[in-house]
Amino acid sequence: MSNLTNLEFVGLDISGKNYLSWVLDVEMHLNAKGLDETIKENNDASIQDRAKAMIFIRHHLDQGLKDEYLTVKEPSELWKNLKERYDHQRTVILPKARYDWLHLRLQDFKTVSEYNSAMFKISSQLLLCGEKITDDDMLEKTFSTFHASNMVLQQQYREKGFTKYSQLISCLLVAEQNNELLLKNHEARPTGSIPFPEVNSVSNNNNAKGHGRGHSRRRGNGRYRGYNPGSGQNRRGGYNSKNKNYHRKGESSGAKHDKDKRENYSKRTESICYRCGMTGHWERVCHTSKHFVDLYQASLKGKANIESNNVFMEDDFVDTQLDVEDYLGPVENLN
Structure with a gap:
């Protein structure tokens, strides 16, 4: 496990599927260490440099390959044996890479970044197999695979005169981000609509003042005040x-x-009548007999000084209408 954690790059698998990328990694690291001459045939490298190169190469091999080449002590010999064993991977990868390049289309990808990743992957595989893909090839591949609905847009990009693929892909990425922003703004509020106004709670002052006319004790009384x-x-x-x-x-x-x-x-x-004390009509339209009116008025001026009025209670409204007989007794006794 300690060897795996100290690996500077992925070791060579025994199946050889990562041989081409592994070769590039080994060559770059040996060049950085000044040991690139040790893997060449008939080299004049010192014994110490050959030993360092051998240790480095074996450290990045699968355990099965280490056991198979246990007796090989020269780095150039080990390098040659691995090349003879796995170099056919170029002939396996090349047809697949050519097929992927032929069918690569911008319109088949949902985003520009996905297309860009596929482009570089296929280009690298072709480069490993000895076929170089230029910027002109990548530009033409991109222009010719635009969606049919973007024909005018494709012509506009052509007229810009891009000379590098990186310039074109940068422009496409910026345009894609701007389009996503426009779509989000459109979906947030459809065309022709206006934003909803803010809804604030407004209290109606009329509800807190009461509605009784001439009855101040009701407006300021009890549970209805400010409610x-x-x-x-x-x-x-x-x-x-x-x-x-x-x-x-x-x-x-x-x-x-x-x-x-x-x-x-x-x-x-x-609707209280102040002439006769009865409810249901006004004083100006009162038709009560003068005899009863005089008795009612006399009762108001009597010694008892008892008012005939409506009484307001907390829980309910009680109409306490009293007749003249309730104060003075039967009318016939007065005569």
Whole structure:
């Protein structure tokens, strides 16, 4: 396990599927260490350099390959044996790489980055097999594989006169990002629509003042002071945390019931006749007999000084209409 963790690159697999990339890695590292001459035939490298190169190569071999070439001590000989054994990988990879290059199309990929990765992978495989892909080849491959719906766009990119594939791919990547941003903005709010205005809670001052005319004790009394049954506020102006969902059915019906009681009370108080003391009509349209009117007026000026009025209670409205007989007794006894 210690050998695996100290590997500078992936070791050569016994199947040889990574032989071409492994050869490049070994050659670069040997050049960096000044040991590149040790893998050449008939070299004049010192014994110490050949030993260092041999240790390095064996360190990056599969354990099975180490056992197979256990008796080989010269790095040039080991290098030659591995080449004879796995160099046919070029003839295996080359037809596949040519096929992939022939069928590579920009329109087959969802993003430009995916196409760019496939382009470099195929180009590297062809280069390992001895076939070099130039910038002109990659530019023409990209231009000729645009989607048919982007024909005008393809002509515009051609007219820009790109000389390097990297310039074209940079332009395509920027355009792709801008297109994604435009699509996101369009989907967030469709064409022709306007953003929704902010919704703020506005309290109606009329609800906190009451509706009784000439009855100040009702406007400032009890639970209706500063209370808006539709806003979920309590009598002190704050919100009741236990009844946040104030649109529930029970609370709505209770508020409606309170409103009906207040409206009925207002109607009753507004229809009191100050001439005879009865309800249901105004003083200017009163048709009560003068005899009863005189008795009612006399009762108002009597010693008992008892008012006939409507009484407001906390829980309900009670209409306490009294007749003249309730104060003075039967009328016939007065005569």
